[in-house]
Amino acid sequence: MKKLFILIGLAVSSNVFAGAHNEPDSVYLFSYATTKNSNHNGLHFAWSRDGKQWQPIGNEYPFVKSDYGRWGSQKRMLDPYVVQSPDGQWHAVWALNEKERLFAAVSSPDLVYWGRQTYHLTEHGENVQKPVLGYNNGFSVYYASNGKYYRTDSRDLKTYSAVKEVSANEYQSRNVSIDLPGGKATGQQHKVAWSVVANMLQAYDLRQFKDQRYAENTRQDAHRFADLKPVKASIVVQAEAARPISDLLFGVFFEDLNYAADGGLYAELIQNRDFEYALSDKENRDPHWNSKHSWSVQGTGSTFNIDSAQPIHPNNPHYAVLETSATGASLVNSGFDGIVVRKGEKYVLSAFLKGAGKVKVNLVNAQRQILASAVLAGGGSWKQSKAVLTASADATDAKLELQPLQTGRLQLDMISLFPQATFKGHTNGLRADLAQTIADMHPRFVRFPGGCVAHGDGLHNIYQWKNTVGPLEARKPQRNLWGYHQSAGLGYYEYFRYCEDMGAEPLPVIAAGVPCQNSGEVAGLGGGQQGGVPFEHMDEYIQDILDLVEYANGTATSKWGKVRAAAGHPKPFNLKYVGIGNEDLISDVFAERYKMILAAMKKHHPEIVVIGTVGPFSEGTDYVEGWKLADSLAVPMVDEHYYQPPGWFIHNQDYYDRYDRSKSKVYLGEYAAHLPGRPNNIETALAEALYLTTLERNGDVVHMSSYAPLLAKEGHTQWNPDLIYFNNSTVKPTVGYHVQSLYGRNAGNEYLPGVMTLDNQQDAVKKRVAYSVVRDQKTKDVIVKLVNLLPVPVSTNVNLNSISPAGSAVKTVLQGRPDDKTAAPVTSNINVQNEFSNELPPYSFTVIRIKTK
Numbered sequence: 001m002k003k004l005f006i007l008i009g010l011a012v013s014s015n016v017f018a019g020a021h022n023e024p025d026s027v028y029l030f031s032y033a034t035t036k037n038s039n040h041n042g043l044h045f046a047w048s049r050d051g052k053q054w055q056p057i058g059n060e061y062p063f064v065k066s067d068y069g070r071w072g073s074q075k076r077m078l079d080p081y082v083v084q085s086p087d088g089q090w091h092a093v094w095a096l097n098e099k100e101r102l103f104a105a106v107s108s109p110d111l112v113y114w115g116r117q118t119y120h121l122t123e124h125g126e127n128v129q130k131p132v133l134g135y136n137n138g139f140s141v142y143y144a145s146n147g148k149y150y151r152t153d154s155r156d157l158k159t160y161s162a163v164k165e166v167s168a169n170e171y172q173s174r175n176v177s178i179d180l181p182g183g184k185a186t187g188q189q190h191k192v193a194w195s196v197v198a199n200m201l202q203a204y205d206l207r208q209f210k211d212q213r214y215a216e217n218t219r220q221d222a223h224r225f226a227d228l229k230p231v232k233a234s235i236v237v238q239a240e241a242a243r244p245i246s247d248l249l250f251g252v253f254f255e256d257l258n259y260a261a262d263g264g265l266y267a268e269l270i271q272n273r274d275f276e277y278a279l280s281d282k283e284n285r286d287p288h289w290n291s292k293h294s295w296s297v298q299g300t301g302s303t304f305n306i307d308s309a310q311p312i313h314p315n316n317p318h319y320a321v322l323e324t325s326a327t328g329a330s331l332v333n334s335g336f337d338g339i340v341v342r343k344g345e346k347y348v349l350s351a352f353l354k355g356a357g358k359v360k361v362n363l364v365n366a367q368r369q370i371l372a373s374a375v376l377a378g379g380g381s382w383k384q385s386k387a388v389l390t391a392s393a394d395a396t397d398a399k400l401e402l403q404p405l406q407t408g409r410l411q412l413d414m415i416s417l418f419p420q421a422t423f424k425g426h427t428n429g430l431r432a433d434l435a436q437t438i439a440d441m442h443p444r445f446v447r448f449p450g451g452c453v454a455h456g457d458g459l460h461n462i463y464q465w466k467n468t469v470g471p472l473e474a475r476k477p478q479r480n481l482w483g484y485h486q487s488a489g490l491g492y493y494e495y496f497r498y499c500e501d502m503g504a505e506p507l508p509v510i511a512a513g514v515p516c517q518n519s520g521e522v523a524g525l526g527g528g529q530q531g532g533v534p535f536e537h538m539d540e541y542i543q544d545i546l547d548l549v550e551y552a553n554g555t556a557t558s559k560w561g562k563v564r565a566a567a568g569h570p571k572p573f574n575l576k577y578v579g580i581g582n583e584d585l586i587s588d589v590f591a592e593r594y595k596m597i598l599a600a601m602k603k604h605h606p607e608i609v610v611i612g613t614v615g616p617f618s619e620g621t622d623y624v625e626g627w628k629l630a631d632s633l634a635v636p637m638v639d640e641h642y643y644q645p646p647g648w649f650i651h652n653q654d655y656y657d658r659y660d661r662s663k664s665k666v667y668l669g670e671y672a673a674h675l676p677g678r679p680n681n682i683e684t685a686l687a688e689a690l691y692l693t694t695l696e697r698n699g700d701v702v703h704m705s706s707y708a709p710l711l712a713k714e715g716h717t718q719w720n721p722d723l724i725y726f727n728n729s730t731v732k733p734t735v736g737y738h739v740q741s742l743y744g745r746n747a748g749n750e751y752l753p754g755v756m757t758l759d760n761q762q763d764a765v766k767k768r769v770a771y772s773v774v775r776d777q778k779t780k781d782v783i784v785k786l787v788n789l790l791p792v793p794v795s796t797n798v799n800l801n802s803i804s805p806a807g808s809a810v811k812t813v814l815q816g817r818p819d820d821k822t823a824a825p826v827t828s829n830i831n832v833q834n835e836f837s838n839e840l841p842p843y844s845f846t847v848i849r850i851k852t853k
């Protein structure tokens with residue numbers, strides 16, 4: 001498997017590493033957990049030579065933590081019970097909380113690496129408390145519940161016999177209480193070979209060592225580089241050794257998070273146009289988040305209610321009812337934090353109306369001055385009415401008012417207002433400035449619709465692509481797990497169309513038949529991965545995925561191709577990649593469904609590159625188990641995710657150099673450098689720029705990458721940092737955006753190796769200067785990227801003898817103080833000969849695009 005556990009430079013100071021001749025043959029080991037932090041701290045160990053004096057391994061270091069259910073309220077480990085079976089394997093069971101009839105089980109070969117966790121739902125008792133694990137030619141799990149005792153047997157801690165009630169005598173816990181330096185603890189005492197403990201101490205020390213390095217940041221630079229003089233670097237490019245790399249390396253990952261879709265990229269200006277906002281969108285925490293959200297009545301004589309009898313479409317059940325006894329009042333929508341309109345621009349108004357008479361629609365500013373108006377007519381049945389409004393003045397906080405022109409009952413739904421000037425002028429289109437800012441990065445692909453949004457919060461929240469295509473009034477909105485509402489107005493059709501507009505490959509991600517591992521509890525099923533799609537529904541679930549391929553690529557006469565053609569795109573979208581799963585917990589529940597989906601894709605669509613998942617982190621159980629699964633199933637590509645501090649990126653520049661070239665290719669689907677406080681600044685941007693040089697160098701194994709997340713609306717941000725912030729009128733690209741953009745606009749499809757020599761051999765210095773050289777075969781341009789994460793300048797001498805530069809080159813430099821969030825790249829024309837010098841300013845990223853003969 002991967003090489004993560006290889007010690008990077010054994011510079012760790014610990015007696016453990018030295019070894020000693022007088023080490024004991026065996027010692028006592030104590031496994032325990034505490035109730036601190038509401039039982040979230042996982043399984044700890046302490047060891048003792050004599051069973052009296054105990055030494056904790058780390059400061060209550062968690063060797064394994066519970067992965068069950070929601071972050072915060074769940075992921076708890078109550079009363080873990082650890083035993084060793086005769087084959088030497090270790091096993092632990094624990095209770096998950098005080099109320100569910102579930103226990104967890106996990107095994108480990110060495111108490112350091114812990115495999116997949118399983119969560120078993122028992123059929124007896126009110127809950128599972130104080131489980132005890134016994135081994136006698138097989139496992140027995142005993143547990144207590146409400147004064148009674150139960151037992152279930154298992155051969156493998158995966159499948160279990162029916163639960164039986166047992167006597168109190170049969171429930172025998174070997175728990176002991178031990179005085180540890182941190183206080184008394186209850187757990188199990190074991191006798192083990194010293195090597196078991198030595199290995200655990202070594203693992204703990206290695207973790208500390210790594211974490212210390214990863215925590216390095218530029219605030220320590222004044223001290224770290226106190227005596228550092230300007231550095232000299234010489235780079236010799238070896239174009240004769242050029243090798244092909246992926247031409248899809250830089251793309252984007254769009255997720256409807258931080259109001260990225262409704263109120264963001266999706267150009268609709270009316271909030272809650274369909275009256276489908278629901279208390280459940282925010283898990284009943286906000287009484288104002290309901291069908292009336294963003295709507296109010298201004299004036300007297302009309303009452304405003306919500307009804308659901310005979311809606312336009314069952315997927316869109318709620319609509320507004322205005323009962324008007326005296327005309328004059330209006331139904332008002334306040335947009336997403338107000339509506340921005342610009343003088344002279346046209347806005348497309350539409351609404352479904354039912355009821356006799358006409359409605360005057362006014363676009364008004366904060367002072368209620370009319371900026372544009374039109375009259376829409378209702379009818380005896382639901383009928384869509386449209387008009388184009390031209391704004392007579394600018395406004396940032398406009399509202400839309402709908403005023404019935406006669407008394408009586410009027411029903412309204414799907415009240416919509418779009419700028420006519422959407423990106424590429426499409427109807428139901430995208431906000432032009434935001435869409436263009438993304439397009440300016442020249443993304444080679446777009447991954448959508450998530451992230452967590454793709455696999456959802458529980459089974460019922462899994463993103464269903466079929467709910468997001470077809471007429472808007474028939475699409476099925478749903479709760480967005482980031483705590484708001486998802487109208488599905490920006491759906492699969494719009495995603496595909498946007499990809500096509502940008503010349504980017506579409507990369508839809510479909511849940512692997514399991515929801516997010518952090519899902520809330522589902523009554524009777526437990527939380528998280530316990531709620532996989534039931535096997536009897538898997539055929540249907542898989543058919544939906546196969547249908548997606550037909551929707552994208554089928555002929556206009558095929559069942560799903562017809563739906564695409566009806567939307568205005570008879571030609572196929574040429575889908576080549578499909579992601580299955582999003583950083584899932586690699587559990588048995590996941591693996592069973594994942595295999596079924598992969599097999600079906602291989603059988604029916606061998607032409608599609610399936611991208612699997614290897615969990616949310618750059619190491620650990622999901623990563624290891626995910627890669628094992630990918631190896632065994634020969635998955636063409638896997639999606640890796642890691643959000644790490646800048647120090648991680650600095651110290652892991654060889655991460656992909658170490659990858660086995662014969663295995664699955666990699667899509668680095670989510671990554672970002674995270675500092676405390678989560679800024680997007682020059683420090684994080686340069687750490688990313690530095691790391692991206694290594695992706696280009698490994699562009700034979702890393703085929704795609706995308707920073708995450710992409711968009712964030714000011715005032716509605718659930719996650720920081722993001723690449724592009726925006727409000728209703730302004731788009732604010734970050735310094736990280738400039739890095740991504742410089743890579744996207746200066747990508748190549750050939751990597752030109754080289755040799756860099758520095759006049760300073762300190763490890764800390766060498767790791768903060770990076771370069772990569774690529775060639776774009778279409779233009780024959782050679783692009784040199786140079787990163788300086790040092791507080792001093794680096795004068796570089798670049799030898800290009802192997803590439804014949806034509807003389808002219810364009811140089812772009814992004815530089816600033818590490819905490820600078822507003823720096824922008826500066827471009828100049830320079831002359832480049834076979835050998836040229838260039839000074840890299842402190843904390844800078846330089847891109848030199850060179851014309852060749």
Ligand code: AHR
Binds near residue numbers: 255257
């Ligand atoms: O990018 C934000 C979130 O990070 C994604 O939804 C999820 O995949 C990851 O945890």
